Amino acid sequence: MARAHADTLDFPTSRGSLHPGGEAVTIDLRRLLATLRRRAWLILLVTALFVAAAIAFLALTPPRFVATAQIIVDPRGLQVLDKDINPRAQNPDAHVPLIESEMRVLKSTKVLDLLIDREGLERDPEFTKGRWSPVAALKSLAADLFGRERRAPDLRVAVLNELDERVAVRRAERSFVIDITVMTRDAEKSARLANALVHAYMEESAAAQAESARRSGEALSSRLEELRGRVREAEDRVEQFRAQNNIVSTSGRLVGEQQLTELNNQLGVARTRTAEARAKVEQIERLHRGDAGAFTEAVQSQTVMTLRAQFAEIKRRHADLATKLGERHPDMAAIERELRDAQAAISSEVARIARAARADFERAKASESALQASLDNLSRNAVSTSQAFVKLRELEREVEASRAVYQSALVRTRELKEQTLVDTTNVRHITVATPPLRASNPPAALVLPLALAAGLFAGGAAVFAGRAFDRKVRSRDDLERAIGMPVLGRVPRPSADSPLASFEPATPEAKAFRQLLDEIGAASGRTLPRSIGVVSVEPDSGSANVAFNLARAAAALGDRVLLIDASVEQRHLTVLLECDRQPGLGLCAAQEALDLRAFIVSLQGAGVDFLPSDERAAAEIRRFGSAGLTRLLREALARYTLVVIDLGCPSREPVARTGGMAEAAVVLVELDRSAFETIKAAVAALRSAQIRVAGLALSGRALRAA
Numbered sequence: 104m105a106r107a108h109a110d111t112l113d114f115p116t117s118r119g120s121l122h123p124g125g126e127a128v129t130i131d132l133r134r135l136l137a138t139l140r141r142r143a144w145l146i147l148l149v150t151a152l153f154v155a156a157a158i159a160f161l162a163l164t165p166p167r168f169v170a171t172a173q174i175i176v177d178p179r180g181l182q183v184l185d186k187d188i189n190p191r192a193q194n195p196d197a198h199v200p201l202i203e204s205e206m207r208v209l210k211s212t213k214v215l216d217l218l219i220d221r222e223g224l225e226r227d228p229e230f231t232k233g234r235w236s237p238v239a240a241l242k243s244l245a246a247d248l249f250g251r252e253r254r255a256p257d258l259r260v261a262v263l264n265e266l267d268e269r270v271a272v273r274r275a276e277r278s279f280v281i282d283i284t285v286m287t288r289d290a291e292k293s294a295r296l297a298n299a300l301v302h303a304y305m306e307e308s309a310a311a312q313a314e315s316a317r318r319s320g321e322a323l324s325s326r327l328e329e330l331r332g333r334v335r336e337a338e339d340r341v342e343q344f345r346a347q348n349n350i351v352s353t354s355g356r357l358v359g360e361q362q363l364t365e366l367n368n369q370l371g372v373a374r375t376r377t378a379e380a381r382a383k384v385e386q387i388e389r390l391h392r393g394d395a396g397a398f399t400e401a402v403q404s405q406t407v408m409t410l411r412a413q414f415a416e417i418k419r420r421h422a423d424l425a426t427k428l429g430e431r432h433p434d435m436a437a438i439e440r441e442l443r444d445a446q447a448a449i450s451s452e453v454a455r456i457a458r459a460a461r462a463d464f465e466r467a468k469a470s471e472s473a474l475q476a477s478l479d480n481l482s483r484n485a486v487s488t489s490q491a492f493v494k495l496r497e498l499e500r501e502v503e504a505s506r507a508v509y510q511s512a513l514v515r516t517r518e519l520k521e522q523t524l525v526d527t528t529n530v531r532h533i534t535v536a537t538p539p540l541r542a543s544n545p546p547a548a549l550v551l552p553l554a555l556a557a558g559l560f561a562g563g564a565a566v567f568a569g570r571a572f573d574r575k576v577r578s579r580d581d582l583e584r585a586i587g588m589p590v591l592g593r594v595p596r597p598s599a600d601s602p603l604a605s606f607e608p609a610t611p612e613a614k615a616f617r618q619l620l621d622e623i624g625a626a627s628g629r630t631l632p633r634s635i636g637v638v639s640v641e642p643d644s645g646s647a648n649v650a651f652n653l654a655r656a657a658a659a660l661g662d663r664v665l666l667i668d669a670s671v672e673q674r675h676l677t678v679l680l681e682c683d684r685q686p687g688l689g690l691c692a693a694q695e696a697l698d699l700r701a702f703i704v705s706l707q708g709a710g711v712d713f714l715p716s717d718e719r720a721a722a723e724i725r726r727f728g729s730a731g732l733t734r735l736l737r738e739a740l741a742r743y744t745l746v747v748i749d750l751g752c753p754s755r756e757p758v759a760r761t762g763g764m765a766e767a768a769v770v771l772v773e774l775d776r777s778a779f780e781t782i783k784a785a786v787a788a789l790r791s792a793q794i795r796v797a798g799l800a801l802s803g804r805a806l807r808a809a
Contacts, residue, residue, distance in 0.1 A: 137578075139566060146562030153558030157550050166542040170293035171284045172301050173534035176205050178279065202279055206272045209283060209304050215266050217303040219259075222296060229288055230262045270300065280533070290538035297536035305530050323516045330509040337502040344498055348491035366478045373471040380464035387457045406452050414445035574778045579801060582772060585779045586786065591622035591769060591798035594649055602644045603651055603679040605709070608659050616649075616656040619769070619800055626797040627767055634736060634746040636669075636765025636794065640777045640785050642752040645802055647676035649771050650749040651709075657745050658710035665703075665743040666713045669761040670751030671720040680706065682715035689720030692731030699738045712743070721757070729763045736764045753788040754781075762789065767797040774803035 139146065178198045208214065224230045271284045285297040421438045576582050579590045595612045597604040606612035624631035635653065639646030647670070654666040668676040669688065677683050682704050691702050691714070704713045724732065739746050748765050750758050762768065768789055772782055782799075789796050 139563065142566040145566055146559060149562035149565055150555060150558030153554045153561065154551065157554030161544075161547050161550055164544060165288050167286050167288065167544055168290040168293045168539045169284050169286045169543045170290070170297045170536040170539055171282055171534070172297040172532070172536035173280055173282055174301055174304075175278075175280050175531050175533050176202055177529035177531075178202065198279070202274055202281070205308075206274060206281060208308070209272045209281070209300070210267060210270055212263065214300070214303050214307050215263055215270070217307060218296065218300050219262055219266065221303065222299055224262050224266060225258060227262075229292075230265045231258060283536075285536070286543070290540075294536040294538045298532075301532050305532070308530060323512050327509070327512055327516065330505070330512055334502065334505045334509050337498065337505045341495065341498045341502055344491070344495055348495070363478070363482065366474060370471065370474040370478055373467060373474050377464070377467040377471045380460065380467045383460045384457075384464045387460055410445060410449045410452055414442070414449060417441045417445050574780065576772055576774055576777050576779065576782070576801075582779075582782075582799060582801065586782055586799065588770075588786070588796065589626065589798045591626060591800055592619035593774075593801040593803060594619060594652070594771075596645070596773065596802045597648045602675075603648055605655070606652065613652075613656060613659075616652045617660070619649075620653060620656055620660075623767065623769060623797050631745070632766035632797075633740055633744070634748060634764055634766045635797075636748045636750045636762060636768035637771060638750045638758065638768050638785060638789060639752050639771045640781050641773055642673070642755050644675035644679060645771050645773060646670070646751055647679060647749050649769075649800065649802070650747050651676065651679075651711075654711045654745075654747040655709050657747070662744045663742070664711050664745045664747060665739050666706075666711050667739070667746060667748045667764070668714065668716040669748045669764065670756050671716050671724055671761065672756050673751055674716045674720075675751070676713075676749045677715040677717075680704070680713060680715070682713065683718075685715045685717065687715035687717040687720065688735070689717045689723035691735050692720070692727050693723045694731075699735070699742065714739075724757065724760050729760055732761065732764050753785045758788060758794065759792040762792045762794040765794060767795050769797050770799050771802055772799050774801050 178201045219225060269286045271282075271286075273282045273284075274280070275282065283297055283300055285293050285300065287293045287296065417438065421435070421442055424432065424434055424438055579593070583590055592615060594615050595604070595606075604612070606616075620631065623635060637646045637650040637653065639649075647668070650666060654664045658664045666676070667688065668674060670676065671688065674683065677685075677687065685702075685704060687702055691699065699714075702714055704715060706713050736746065746764070748761075750756060750762055750765065750768065770782070770785055770789070786796055
């Protein structure tokens with residue numbers, strides 16, 4: 104049967120392309136705005152909370168004054184001494200960690216403790232009472248509720264923690280300048296504390312450096328006596344070794360070495376003298392056979408020269424006398440005796456000189472032999488002395504090493520003692536903190552607009568987050584997108600007092616059911632199926648109400664309509680129409696020869712015939728299966744132009760057996776109640792039973808747009 108009621112459609116069949124495969128879907132701005140309008144109360148509530156929180160923040164937050172002082176820390180320090188206790192960073196890459204370490208020192212407990220003592224912060228209510236904290240308030244409330252004893256915090260620790268939170272230390276980028284900021288409720292106090300913190304840091308740095316030098320000096324001083332003892336022990340070992348090995352030295356040289364050198368020199372001289380004496384003796388012996396007075400000693404001897412002079416004079420007189428007197432003169436004999444005596448004297452003197460030369464030679468030879476013997480003895484002693492001297496040199500090196508360590512420690516101790524009196528830190532206070540002219544609290548003109556904007560944003564986010572996590576149907580587009588099936592129409596939801604509503608033909612509610620009939624026909628190829636099944640996602644009487652009103656709408660259009668309650672477990676339609684004591688579907692399915700008129704109940708005023716579901720319907724259908732229902736449907740279609748079947752909820756009813764009577768089925772979904780998972784399960788149950796699903800129908804109190 105063809106239906107065409109285009110003038111009664113509230114909205115088009117489709118709102119755009121459906122994407123059941125999960126493809127990208129274009130954002131619908133109208134649907135987005137509609138969602139925001141429906142949840143405008145939530146957005147306004149969140150915004151109001153944010154604005155109220157901002158107002159409370161402005162009202163409860165005390166004024167905060169921030170004062171800033173600046174110092175510059177030169178990582179190279181002051182090089183007062185050649186050997187400083189603190190090494191100077193030469194690598195530029197090492198400067199940044201050093202500055203970062205000094206920033207930690209600025210906020211260290213020791214520096215803050217010094218500031219607390221100097222400024223008397225333990226008596227300042229701003230630091231002793233602290234600031235109100237919601238976390239602390241919750242902890243206090245929990246302790247009171249559970250009866251736990253609250254331990255009063257230590258005043259010093261509380262003041263220290265409060266001061267640590269109010270002090271901030273930052274380093275200017277690409278510089279050694281450090282900004283020190285202090286925040287209090289009083290401008291003068293902020294500036295005073297910032298400057299006092301700088302002075303406390305500088306004093307603590309100088310004191311720490313002096314203390315480091317003092318500790319190092321004390322450690323070295325405690326070792327000086329030990330080092331001195333080591334030097335003394337090493338020197339004693341050297342002297343004992345010298346005494347044991349008879350090693351004596353003068354002017355840094357061993358006596359044996361000096362003697363050996365001197366003997367070598369003397370032996371050389373003695374050998375030279377012996378050689379000269381031997382040569383002289385040999386010369387005398389060679390000349391002894393000729394002129395004995397021709398050798399050098401005889402020639403150079405004064406005695407020989409005198410005797411030769413006398414001999415010459417006598418020889419001259421002999422020659423004169425021989426010329427004057429003749430050889431036979433008596434005076435000639437006398438003069439010849441004088442010549443012989445002079446010649447004998449010369450020979451005697453020359454022989455004496457020869458004997459003296461021989462004696463010198465023997466003496467030189469004996470001296471050489473004695474020196475050689477002494478040298479051999481010293482050489483033998485030198486070998487053993489040299490071996491002992493190797494060990495001696497090793498002992499002396501130990502003495503020198505111990506003495507060098509002792510002297511270095513002694514000098515370093517003196518330097519460290521001097522360094523404790525000198526401040527070598529290179530920290531300058533370049534900017535003195537001054538009282539700020541205005542508080543650093545954010546102005547209300549900034550806080551309130553930000554709170555308003557944040558509230559609107561958070562409210563919108565809450566709306567969309569609620570939609571993202573909400574698994575219930577909120578609009579037609581959401582339903583079509585999630586299930587991948589078209590929504591054929593929207594029908595009103597009956598009230599709890601009247602589960603089976605009846606609407607007049609001219610009302611919008613009746614018009615909605617007529618539109619649903621037309622959409623079912625359009626979904627089935629523009630021809631309305633002869634049998635239509637109605638399935639409800641929720642286990643209530645929703646499908647009964649829709650089936651009843653669909654039957655009435657078709658009857659109002661002139662069709663002969665049979666309404667069948669196939670919800671054999673819950674029997675909502677039968678109970679609502681007060682036909683629960685009538686024989687019905689179960690008995691019909693069990694009879695071979697069926698007379699349908701015997702079981703039909705005519706609903707007066709509705710123009711619809713009704714086949715109820717008796718108490719035996721569920722058991723009979725399971726017993727006889729779908730054969731009896733097939734005979735029933737064949738008989739019904741022979742008598743009626745349209746059969747509307749209430750199949751109930753698939754999770755409660757045996758739609759696999761009863762659904763075969765429906766040529767097409769429509770699934771009823773309740774707006775703001777039905778979950779997507781339940782809808783998918785219902786559609787899957789119908790498809791597994793091989794029931795063609797024409798589409799979905801939305802049930803709601805108001806016929807609103809998606």
